[in-house]
Amino acid sequence: MTNYTETIQSLPSEYPEQLTGKNREAFLDSGLTIIVLDDDPTGTQTIYDVPVLTIWGEKEIEAELSANTSLFFILTNSRSLIPENANRLAFEIGRNIKNASEKTGRKTLVISRGDSTLRGHYPNEVDALGEGLGIKNAPHILIPAFFEGGRVTIDDVHYVRDGENLIPAGKTPFAQDSSFGYRSSNLKDYVEEKTKGRIKASQVVSISLNDLREEGPEKVASVLKELQNGQVCIVNATAQSDLDVFSAGFYNAVKQGLKPVLFRTAASIVPSLAGLPLKLPLKRDQIETTGKGGVVAVGSYVPMTSKQLDYLKQHLPVEYIEIQAKKLLDESGFKTETKRVSAKINANLELDRIVVIYTSREVIKGKTADESLQIVNRVSAGVVAAVRGIKVRPRFFIAKGGITSSDILTKSFHVKKAKVLGQIIPGVPVWQLNDCKPFPALIYMPFPGNLGGDDAICKAILKFI
Structure with a gap:
């Protein structure tokens, strides 16, 4: 090194x-x-x-x-x-x-x-x-x-x-x-x-x-x-x-x-x-939000994300819901697990709580690279289904991991065009989802799986508390 x-x-x-x-x-x-x-x-x-x-x-x-x-x-x-x-x-x-x-x-x-x-x-x-x-x-x-x-x-x-x-x-x-x-x-x-x-x-x-x-x-x-x-x-x-x-x-x-x-x-x-000058991260009063609580969806499996999730659990007393990834691999388990998670998210948002949902940290690999990618996409589909079941508007939504954040954006919220407002912390963009069907103008942050120190997700959430 x-x-x-x-x-x-x-x-x-x-x-x-x-x-x-x-x-x-x-x-x-x-x-x-x-x-x-x-x-x-x-x-x-x-x-x-x-x-x-x-x-x-x-x-x-x-x-x-x-x-x-x-x-x-x-x-x-x-x-x-x-x-x-x-x-x-x-x-x-x-x-x-x-x-x-x-x-x-x-x-x-x-x-x-x-x-x-x-x-x-x-x-x-x-x-x-x-x-x-x-x-x-x-x-x-x-x-x-x-x-x-x-x-x-x-x-x-x-x-x-x-x-x-x-x-x-x-x-x-x-x-x-x-x-x-x-x-x-x-x-x-x-x-x-x-x-x-x-x-x-x-x-x-x-x-x-x-x-x-x-x-x-x-x-x-x-x-x-x-x-x-x-x-x-x-x-x-x-x-x-x-x-x-x-x-x-x-x-x-x-x-x-x-x-x-x-x-x-x-x-x-x-x-x-x-030729754009770099801009400082947005302050809380520069972001207009409406709704109750907030949602953080963690799908990325890279070690950096898991460390950030561990730090979050130790330092921020909010609601944590684990999505059992293995249950998502068969059709029956998929439906049962995603409905359970959706119900818990809605119950907590009604109480104006922040909810962190995350896929179980065990990496499930296939026999080939393509098969491994298919498993990743199946797990992401489970996160998408759980998010699609959210009925209470959150004040903000953070999606951790590239595939996770893209799938939620297009398959849960059906967004076709968004506007980038800036960054919430260095390297983490803030989008306004004006055509988000369930929650118009939702504040959405696609958070890279491989970015930040142990406290990175915590810092982003604290901007809204």
Whole structure:
């Protein structure tokens, strides 16, 4: 393990010029609409005042482009799909974006937003997206940095911060994911691993911290202009200013005729490309709520989430309801268990209590990665059914875990379009669900499973007490 503070202090000084304003001007002058395809709902964790669509028909995309919406998200939840279905979906959305762009004359910059700990459908999802967009074999720009979550890339190695330790991503529990596991922490090796050797590590190029901090946007533009079809470019970053420099260089390259590229990134690059200043987490008086009590649904199984749940139980005396995951695997048990949980939630909300529901912490694995994913989705379906049975309006709803938060949003609440208001704590977005059928304008927080210290969920809940 590497010491975080010592490592950061040993790096070259950050680029001296503040570029947010210039990037905003360059972005607006470009006439581009940034469309972020989010493979789970947590990718809005760095932006604010933008719409999120949970449907992706050509008509809906065309409406946003016709309105000159400068930035919007499409929630695909593709991380919950098997590879073949994820590819099919990415191609379909890419084709719809292409058609809508041609009809409206509005150019687009499409970002495939993936997990900052490198889990997800890569490269197949991005390749399928490029084919749908009509830019097959476009270079990939790989930027997994997410600073609020302690994810940084140094010398092409991607790290996850744990207190004062920087742990190579390949040595974290995230790399052991039953569906999306990997071995490599060096992103050049990661690309070779994920492409099964189709792209060799030696063929991957990178933009270093020295490039960003000492040579600036001009160096970025020169690297981008030299990219060949099918090539991958890694961007190192430990601070938002690094991504601001990259973005400035990107827009310089666009002005100079840069050919289309495809982005596979975590959340931190989005505000830099849009030229949006970072915003402090929302205060309680900035969030308008109505209803009784609140609901926290915990579905994620990553160790970080389980530690946060344990901390919550020890420090916050609210109602806790465990959903027995094994009972959800057969039809009879599914109905009985979800009805029991719904009834307990309603009874507590009537008394204006906060309720934490959580799936039992034992991870149930299948014989294959696809079978494990099917079990995860079955358990998530149980959470969805329990939430669908809520009849009393809560003041707020926190959904912990990407698949959990997406499924509740679309299958329990049937939301098609939401608005991102900001963040409740760093890295945790706050959405207003204006078209939520059972509870219009519900305040909803899709909380990443892999984010925060032990007290993170507790901090978010305390904002509403």
